[in-house]
Amino acid sequence: MKGKFASHTLLATLVSSAFLTACSHSPSSTAQLSPAIPERLIQQCEAFADQLAYQNTSIFAVESIAKGDMSVAGKAIDEHCLVKGEMNRRVSPVDGKEYAIGFEIRLPKSWNGRLLYQANGGIDGTVRAAEGGFAGGPITNALYQGFAVISSDAGHDRPLPTFGYDPQARLDYGYQAVGSLTPMVKSLVAQVYGKAPDRSYFSGCSNGGRHAMVAATRYADEYDGFLVGAPGYRLPLAAVANIAGAKLYLSVPGTTEKDLSAAFTMQERKLVSTAVLQQCDALDGLKDGLIQDYNACQGVFDLDKNVPSCGAGRDGSCLTAEQKNVVAKVFDGPRLLNGERVYASFPYDAGISNQDQMNWEYSAPIKRDSGAVSMIFQTPPVDLKDLSIRNFNGPEFVFNADIDELVKKVYATDGDYQEASMSFMTPVNPEDMSLMRDRGGKIMVYHGVSDPIFSVQDTQDWYQALDQKNHGNAGQFAQFYPVPGMAHCRGGQSVDQFDMLTPLVNWVEKGEQPEQVIASARGDSNPGGANKELPSDWSETRTRPLCPFPTVATYDGHGDPEKAASFVCQ
Known part of the structure; x- marks a missing residue:
């Protein structure tokens, strides 16, 4: 049935029943998930090009990407395999056009045992490089950290709104492309490394943040951690x-x-x-x-x-x-x-x-x-x-x-x-994330206070409703980080460069709840790119703590005003 995860019949012929038991993500009363275990890919990428298979899926290309061909903030990304393909090709009975869910997957030779679904912004329609980056100027990304990463066009191959005439393309864009791609990418990962991802994460900003928020309710049994940026979760x-x-x-x-x-x-x-x-x-x-x-x-x-x-x-x-x-x-x-x-x-x-x-x-x-x-x-x-x-x-x-x-x-x-x-286009009962909560999942949400299209107030209202639903205990599994001065996903008069993926992983897999996230400004010498809207009287490397709501970064009264260490979340 469209909109539901496809059958794992083919997957069952590729891996053992023990694997299927190991990757099952049924709800559990256990609040702590185990850490991912790294694995190394021994064979060459091209060696498994003809072996990858999943129902209703075509693999177009598998190629090796050498270390240094890609980089983040001046740091070389290690050697990895690039897989390109599509799912569910069909002809629309409404507009007569062909549709498919295009994707690419990047598989590190030295894999950390984790998968990240990279949700993209705008109205999708383009398969962006599966790097798993986040807000502001990048200082790291998921691929650099050793994640397997998937990116997709969400079911249409042009960033034009005309796909909206096809009812199924609407649903794929909203949530069903994720539902189709998730079991497929887990199967391909298992075929390549000999095991499914130990831990799976979902990340995006803007419409990508909406995708992540939707996944946290619709697919909470498939992902362990959600990094949500500027979620236009009521986008229409x-x-x-x-x-x-x-x-x-x-x-x-x-x-x-x-x-x-x-x-x-x-x-x-x-x-x-x-x-x-x-x-x-x-x-x-x-x-x-x-x-x-x-x-x-x-x-x-x-x-x-x-x-x-x-x-x-x-x-x-x-x-x-x-x-x-x-x-x-x-x-x-x-x-x-x-x-x-x-x-x-x-x-x-x-x-x-x-x-x-x-x-x-x-x-x-x-x-x-x-x-x-x-x-x-x-x-x-x-x-x-x-x-x-x-x-x-x-x-x-x-x-x-x-x-x-x-x-x-x-x-x-x-x-x-x-x-x-x-x-x-929206999460199912967004104030109810009990499935994610009960199986040990975590969600971290960040939003620029100066975002002009998706309101930080809307995200705050969601978090407060979530907290009320959980009798004041939402902070045990969910955090909301307002970013003062930041515009939509990045930029503005702000410290907009930060790594929120690492603390999310540590929270999910080690139980280390973040107390703050350090963010920095992006001056002209920043390796991730400069923020041209920084005020001239700021240090180019100004740092501040991002504080989980409802705490606020407050100056201690005597420290260096350009350093995060001079502020406390209270």
């Missing part, structure tokens, strides 16, 4: 809210459909950013350009009182009454006619003047959200004469949209599209 509603925000910005006098930035210019954004910092920067004990206690900031900063109002024309030193009204509505979260929020509110943070903010609020509604909502998320999709993107008018869709109707459509179904996007 976030996209509709961004369209609603564009319509609000258009209402500011002097703004046109071709230039939404005229509603709230970069100069005006910097004005507000400065005002937010003036009110909130010192709440953590140090004025350093980072607002650690963003929740307290929302009660201290007042847009109307703390930002000058224009008496005459706009000159960048003030906001008009119309601007304040619109900005307040956007950050409070656009609402339906009945007063309910479409999605979530967004906190005021220093990053309101990040370039990322401009792109997501002014460009993305027309260039991204319009296509995703109209073709993938709503039921039925918009009527296009030949199902081609060239026939679609993004600005027309956005600026003529009835937001209440769009929300109804992302919850709708019909004869062809029998699962609504708010089902296939």
